[in-house]
Amino acid sequence: MRDTRPVYTKHKPPFTAFVEVNTRELDGGALEWVIAQIENVEIEEVEKHVDGHCYLWMPVEFNEDHRKCYYPSVCGEQALDIISRVGIDVHQHKKRPYSIIEKRHFDATKGDSVEYMKGFNREMVKRPHVPGKYDNKWFARLSVDHGPFGWQEQHFMSDDLKLSAMRCYAHSVHGEKVSIPSIFVEK
Structure with a gap:
C-alpha cells in the first residue's frame, strides 16, 4: 500500500542545540515535534505560550488535509489516524468503586x-475501594507487543489516551532516548 501522507520540505525552524530525553517523558511541544519528524510533516512554530515551553505548530504548507494545528497528542482525529495506521492498542484501567x-x-x-x-x-x-495509582489511567502498546501478563506499567501510561499512544509511537521508532531541540527542556 502506497503512503499518501503529504511530505513538507520547504523550511525548518532553526534549531541548533539538541538534548537527549526519555521517550516515556515526552509531552507538549516536544512530543508534537518528535511525532512530526517521524511522520515526515514539516512544521513551523506559530505561537509560544506564556510558560515558554508549550508550542503551537502549523504545517508549513496547507492543503485540504492539514488546515489546523499539528497536535497529535491532543487532537483526536490526528491521533486516531496514527493509532489505527501504526497499530497501537490502548486500554483504560477501570476499577469498580x-x-x-x-x-x-x-x-x-x-x-x-x-x-x-x-x-x-x-x-x-x-x-x-481505595483509589490505586493505575485507576483511570490509559495504557498503550504496539499490537505486536503482547505479553502473557496483560497490561503492565512498562506499557505507556498516562491520564490521556492520545498522550499514551503518541509516547508509545515515539518509543517504537526511537527507542528509550530521542534527541529534541533544547528549547523544549525546562531550564
Missing part, C-alpha cells in the same frame, strides 16, 4: 454499608 463481600465482614471503619443485593438474594456489604 467498591467490593461486594459477605455481611460477616462488615467494618464501619472502612466505610462499609449494608445493602440488599438482588443477585445474591440477601444483604451484602459494599466496601469502597
Whole structure:
C-alpha cells in the first residue's frame, strides 16, 4: 500500500542545540515535534505560550488535509489516524468503586454499608475501594507487543489516551532516548 501522507520540505525552524530525553517523558511541544519528524510533516512554530515551553505548530504548507494545528497528542482525529495506521492498542484501567463481600465482614471503619443485593438474594456489604495509582489511567502498546501478563506499567501510561499512544509511537521508532531541540527542556 502506497503512503499518501503529504511530505513538507520547504523550511525548518532553526534549531541548533539538541538534548537527549526519555521517550516515556515526552509531552507538549516536544512530543508534537518528535511525532512530526517521524511522520515526515514539516512544521513551523506559530505561537509560544506564556510558560515558554508549550508550542503551537502549523504545517508549513496547507492543503485540504492539514488546515489546523499539528497536535497529535491532543487532537483526536490526528491521533486516531496514527493509532489505527501504526497499530497501537490502548486500554483504560477501570476499577469498580467498591467490593461486594459477605455481611460477616462488615467494618464501619472502612466505610462499609449494608445493602440488599438482588443477585445474591440477601444483604451484602459494599466496601469502597481505595483509589490505586493505575485507576483511570490509559495504557498503550504496539499490537505486536503482547505479553502473557496483560497490561503492565512498562506499557505507556498516562491520564490521556492520545498522550499514551503518541509516547508509545515515539518509543517504537526511537527507542528509550530521542534527541529534541533544547528549547523544549525546562531550564
